[in-house]
Amino acid sequence: MSTNRVVTVVQDEDNVIAEVCNLIQSISKKAIERDDVFKIGLSGGSLTKFLSIGLPKIDTDWSKWRLFFCDERVVPLESADSTYGIYKNALLGVLPLTEHQFVKIDPHLPAEEAAKDYIQKMAVHFPPDSLPRFHLLLLGMGPDGHTCSLFPGHRVCEETSVWVAPITNAPKPPPSRITFTFPVVNNAENCVFAVTGATKAEIVKVLRFIQI
Numbered sequence: 001m002s003t004n005r006v007v008t009v010v011q012d013e014d015n016v017i018a019e020v021c022n023l024i025q026s027i028s029k030k031a032i033e034r035d036d037v038f039k040i041g042l043s044g045g046s047l048t049k050f051l052s053i054g055l056p057k058i059d060t061d062w063s064k065w066r067l068f069f070c071d072e073r074v075v076p077l078e079s080a081d082s083t084y085g086i087y088k089n090a091l092l093g094v095l096p097l098t099e100h101q102f103v104k105i106d107p108h109l110p111a112e113e114a115a116k117d118y119i120q121k122m123a124v125h126f127p128p129d130s131l132p133r134f135h136l137l138l139l140g141m142g143p144d145g146h147t148c149s150l151f152p153g154h155r156v157c158e159e160t161s162v163w164v165a166p167i168t169n170a171p172k173p174p175p176s177r178i179t180f181t182f183p184v185v186n187n188a189e190n191c192v193f194a195v196t197g198a199t200k201a202e203i204v205k206v207l208r209f210i211q212i
């Protein structure tokens, strides 16, 4: 598999949103032409704001979208920490998407059960006996370098036997989460990281020059 890393640096958040949404538009178009479906993994944090602003401006066949969560906080949907809750409030009713197009966690289950349940929900959308291959994962990054809920130094980063892992002691609140594991992230056709703000400048400098 070839790896092509492109880093785009822009002036401000508006331009980050525009760049990310251009990529989403072109990747979704190609996926729909080839596969008649677009499978995208969403992240939480600042991406919820970027996508709430940017997605309504893109041209795509929304009926072909299936939206998953690269990580999710195990909290009630009404909580301000629920990533699905944020997208639901921001996008449903604004875009022609339905609730059924989102593959969501069951927030009533403890993290371990919620992770197993999420794997089963994902399995419906991917061929059996191989790693899921998303058309696109939209990823954020914390100042500590975490993406999804894969926190550097945490043993969840070593998990390779399952698609989705629970974490109950995340160093960033809320502590209870589920997350895609590295094998799933690394198997995606496209990963787009949207990273902004001075607190992340150091980690971005480090990661830009890592050889892959």
Ligand SMILES: O=C1O[C@H](COP(=O)(O)O)[C@@H](O)[C@H](O)[C@H]1O
Pocket: 043, 044, 045, 046, 047, 071, 072, 073, 139, 140, 141, 142, 143, 146, 147, 148, 149, 172
């Ligand atoms: O906790 C999380 O953090 C990361 C990064 O968030 P950001 O606000 O610094 O962009 C996010 O990508 C992840 O989905 C979220 O659960």
